[in-house]
Amino acid sequence: MTPLQPSTLAQADVIIRQYPQKRSATMPLLHLVQEDRGHITPEDMAWVAEKVGVTPMQVLEVVTFYPMFRQHAIGRRHVKVxxxxxxxxxxxxxxxESLEKALQCPRGSTSPDGNFTLEFVECIADCGCGPVVQVDHTLHENVTPASAENFVQKIRASLQDPNYGKTAPQPNTPEWKG
Ligand code: FES
Known part of the structure; x- marks a missing residue:
């Protein structure tokens, strides 16, 4: 298994020091690990447990309770509708339905080329601008069925952009407007 990056290990210690009780850092550490690896392995859970002073089972309980934590690898772009x-x-x-056809990827699965994981999610707190699609950390507003093909072209192009999703979209940019 690929080890976590040194920056992740260093950041974990910084995070733990922010909490009066180490176990309160469980969720931030899980987010950190998932950001690094893309998902959370049993070895990662054991590592987090040791860092925050709880049992691996207690960490597993957190991972399985919250749907944003993943135990399996996903595509290079995580598309959440x-x-x-x-x-x-x-x-x-x-x-x-339009995205499933355009990406050749049934909802709840990863495309055969490994590029996209497509999922339905519950409200992502941008209700006035729906339909809303979050791709990795980037929010796309007003993505209509009619604009699905264009949207897919855009996220396919993003696969070539190493900086995609690393900064928050600014108002009135294509990323913001969908
Ligand atoms: S209903 Fe709230 S963002 Fe879709």
């Missing part, structure tokens, strides 16, 4: 009421009323289910 909001399906909660506001986005559903504005077409997120139709959008999902």
């Amino acid at each position: 909001c399906r909660t009421l506001s986005c559903a009323l504005r077409g997120s289910y139709e959008l999902m």
Whole structure:
């Protein structure tokens, strides 16, 4: 298994020092590990448990309780379509069908080329601009079924961009508007 990056190990110690009780750092450390590896392995859970002074089983309980933590690898781009009421009323289910066809990837799975994982998620707190799609850390607003093909072209192009998703989108940019 690939070891965690030295920067991750150093950051973990910084995070732990921010909490009066080490175990409070469990979730931040899990986010850190997932950011590094893309998912969380049993060895990672054991490492986090040792760092914060709990049992590996207690860490596993956290990992399995929260849907944002993953135990399996995903595609290079993680495409999350909001399906909660506001986005559903504005077409997120139709959008999902269009994305499934365009990416050749059924919802809840990873495309055969390993580039995309496509999922429905619950509200991502941008209800006035639906349908909303989050790709990695970037939010795309007003992604309609009709614009799905263009949207897919854009996220395919992002595979060539090493800086994609590393900075927050700015208002009135293509990333912001979808
Ligand atoms: S309902 Fe989609 S972001 Fe809230």
